Amino acid sequence: DSGVTQTPKHLITATGQRVTLRCSPRSGDLSVYWYQQSLDQGLQFLIQYYNGEERAKGNILERFSAQQFPDLHSELNLSSLELGDSALYFCASSLTIGANVLTFGAGSRLTVL
Amino acid sequence: AQKITQTQPGMFVQEKEAVTLDCTYDTSDQSYGLFWYKQPSSGEMIFLIYQGSYDEQNATEGRYSLNFQKARKSANLVISASQLGDSAMYFCAMREGRGNTPLVFGKGTRLSVIA
Numbered sequence: 001d002s003g004v005t006q007t008p009k010h011l012i013t014a015t016g017q018r019v020t021l022r023c024s025p026r027s028g029d030l031s032v033y034w035y036q037q038s039l040d041q042g043l044q045f046l047i048q049y050y051n052g053e054e055r056a057k058g059n060i061l062e063r064f065s066a067q068q069f070p071d072l073h074s075e076l077n078l079s080s081l082e083l084g085d086s087a088l089y090f091c092a093s094s095l096t097i098g099a100n101v102l103t104f105g106a107g108s109r110l111t112v113l
Numbered sequence: 114a115q116k117i118t119q120t121q122p123g124m125f126v127q128e129k130e131a132v133t134l135d136c137t138y139d140t141s142d143q144s145y146g147l148f149w150y151k152q153p154s155s156g157e158m159i160f161l162i163y164q165g166s167y168d169e170q171n172a173t174e175g176r177y178s179l180n181f182q183k184a185r186k187s188a189n190l191v192i193s194a195s196q197l198g199d200s201a202m203y204f205c206a207m208r209e210g211r212g213n214t215p216l217v218f219g220k221g222t223r224l225s226v227i228a
Contacts, residue, residue, distance in 0.1 A: 002159075
């Protein structure tokens with residue numbers, strides 16, 4: 001157990017729907033990162049939050065949004081889902097912004113039918 | 114251009130043998146960090162080892178060592194005494210600069226350990 005908790009582990013939904021993925025970082029970690037892992041694109045950085053504020057943005061679609069709450073948990077919202085959004089979504093956390101090591105959660109596997 | 118290149122999509126190794134997984138990187142920064150992560154079939158990403166660009170010694174963590182050749186821009190992972198539990202995907206990753214830059218991953222190498 002890495003200490004980073006992601007829910008749900010698996011999610012199956014239909015095109016056009018909206019889902020929310022949740023992440024609780026490791027105790028004491030202030031920074032949260034979201035990554036998408038798909039077969040064709042590999043592991044892609046989506047977005048990073050630090051202590052409630054957005055700090056870095058990667059290849060995140062406009063249909064996707066995220067936030068980090070005062071208790072430091074984070075949510076990734078995916079809307080108007082398309083087949084191509086099917087992927088494994090990882091949350092990772094680190095103590096500080098520029099920390100060397102990211103600790104990953106077990107991922108949330110999203111299947112869009 | 115690819116920042117991280119892993120040229121071996123799949124590798125086989127006999128149990129108890131050593132194996133080297135290749136990784137080359139591309140950066141113009143002087144300061145950067147190199148990482149290896151393991152992803153077993155269960156899906157989680159497990160941190161294995163880290164090498165900073167200014168570290169003079171190769172990093173080692175138990176059976177894992179990182180063969181860092183700065184001039185060649187390579188950061189190969191060496192796993193000694195392979196075990197069946199080492200069968201997994203292995204990802205090389207890099208973080209450039211000193212600031213808040215994202216971790217960029219390679220495509221990965223699937224390692225299969227044979228009894």
